[in-house]
Amino acid sequence: MRKTGKIVTLLVNAAIFIILEIAALGMLRSDRAQDFFVSKGVHAFMAKVWGGTEAVKHYFSLRQVNEELSAENFALNQELMAWRHEAETAKRDSIARSFTDIGEFHYMPATIVKISRNKQHNYLIIGQGSEDGVVPHSGIITSEGVVGIVDAVSKHYAYAISFMNTDFSLSARLGREGAVGPLVWDGKTSGGAILKEIPLQYRFAPGDTVYTSGYSSIFPADIPIGLTGDSRIVNGATYEINIRLLQDFGAVRYVTLVNNVGRQEIESLEEEAAP
Amino acid sequence: MKKNFILLYVLLVAAQMLICNYLHLTSYVQLSLLPALILCLPTRVRTSVALLIAFATGMAVDLIAEGAPGINTVALLPVALLRRTVCDFIFGEELVLRGEEFSIRKYGLPKVLFALFLVQALFLLIYLWADGAGTRPFLFNLIRFGASLAAGMLLGIPVTDMLTPDDRK
Numbered sequence: 130m131r132k133t134g135k136i137v138t139l140l141v142n143a144a145i146f147i148i149l150e151i152a153a154l155g156m157l158r159s160d161r162a163q164d165f166f167v168s169k170g171v172h173a174f175m176a177k178v179w180g181g182t183e184a185v186k187h188y189f190s191l192r193q194v195n196e197e198l199s200a201e202n203f204a205l206n207q208e209l210m211a212w213r214h215e216a217e218t219a220k221r222d223s224i225a226r227s228f229t230d231i232g233e234f235h236y237m238p239a240t241i242v243k244i245s246r247n248k249q250h251n252y253l254i255i256g257q258g259s260e261d262g263v264v265p266h267s268g269i270i271t272s273e274g275v276v277g278i279v280d281a282v283s284k285h286y287a288y289a290i291s292f293m294n295t296d297f298s299l300s301a302r303l304g305r306e307g308a309v310g311p312l313v314w315d316g317k318t319s320g321g322a323i324l325k326e327i328p329l330q331y332r333f334a335p336g337d338t339v340y341t342s343g344y345s346s347i348f349p350a351d352i353p354i355g356l357t358g359d360s361r362i363v364n365g366a367t368y369e370i371n372i373r374l375l376q377d378f379g380a381v382r383y384v385t386l387v388n389n390v391g392r393q394e395i396e397s398l399e400e401e402a403a404p
Numbered sequence: 405m406k407k408n409f410i411l412l413y414v415l416l417v418a419a420q421m422l423i424c425n426y427l428h429l430t431s432y433v434q435l436s437l438l439p440a441l442i443l444c445l446p447t448r449v450r451t452s453v454a455l456l457i458a459f460a461t462g463m464a465v466d467l468i469a470e471g472a473p474g475i476n477t478v479a480l481l482p483v484a485l486l487r488r489t490v491c492d493f494i495f496g497e498e499l500v501l502r503g504e505e506f507s508i509r510k511y512g513l514p515k516v517l518f519a520l521f522l523v524q525a526l527f528l529l530i531y532l533w534a535d536g537a538g539t540r541p542f543l544f545n546l547i548r549f550g551a552s553l554a555a556g557m558l559l560g561i562p563v564t565d566m567l568t569p570d571d572r573k
Contacts, residue, residue, distance in 0.1 A: 142451045149481055151457055153463075153477035158473055248434075249431075318431065
């Protein structure tokens, strides 16, 4: 009788364990977890509580000056983007091509209220939400590189996947007209990344600048990301290059959200074209 | 419960949240008090209840501090499942049968450290797997495991001392 009781207890424990473990694994692996309404409430809580303490820290590091610099930086970035756009258009005209420009980007200043840096799946919370015009899949950039991608949005906050996340891959270009390959975080330091799949015929030197390629519907082209370092040949076929990121993730607070207004059109076109 | 276990437990969970948010040592060290907290649950707490406590604790830390729902929970549940087995193995079956608690003073530091080693190792194996093992070189994961295990065991000593009774054997 006692033995039967033990077996029943064992089975009940195993059942509870399996159910709870499946629930936890489901949340861990689900892409939709961040859109779950509880998560949205929790993001707001995290932003309020942890963001409040971070704000105190920033108060002591000349917050006022930072905000002024941020506004100025944003205005300059807007101007720079406009010039780049004009330069790009002029270049296209000069080689007698007549493409229709569908890649228009909308820029918006934003503030990071919470950022994690010590995990393999890092994230950040932005102090702006849907009421401010933030939409999922917006890119997060600064003048020194790419910071992340907005994953989920609540009324006043947005949850974003950081570049320092093993799930994050960014299309990057060696120099302004070099080879393109995926750029991923190295997982060890906040200043390191790896540029992969660069064909062997391309030449580069340590210290060359790496830019966003523009081959994505999220980030505009030609944002400087980092500088090349050591490289190695992988499987005798491609280079893998260590990149020193220009963006200091330990100090980032003021960012620019970038939203490709033609993204949905591009995606629907891709869906139509898919076999 | 003489030491107001519940209050201490809640305070230590809050401490874990603060560690997650503000104690960024290096990518090689993952500091966690949670396995020690689950190990120190009173022995009269049944495994099924311990599993629910572990789930609630893991979820609280995941949602409020980690931002990655499920990662601590996934790693903490096996610790709760095997907590009594670890206690039986290291401190003897009488401990659970008599409804007594273990403590450093009662069983000595080496035995408690061994228990902490087992639960921390189990927790870290699953945590590091969930946190991107397979996407990083084996050596990186190995160093991360070793450094985190050592740090977790060191942190676990004061946690165990706080949560377990002071009485001698």
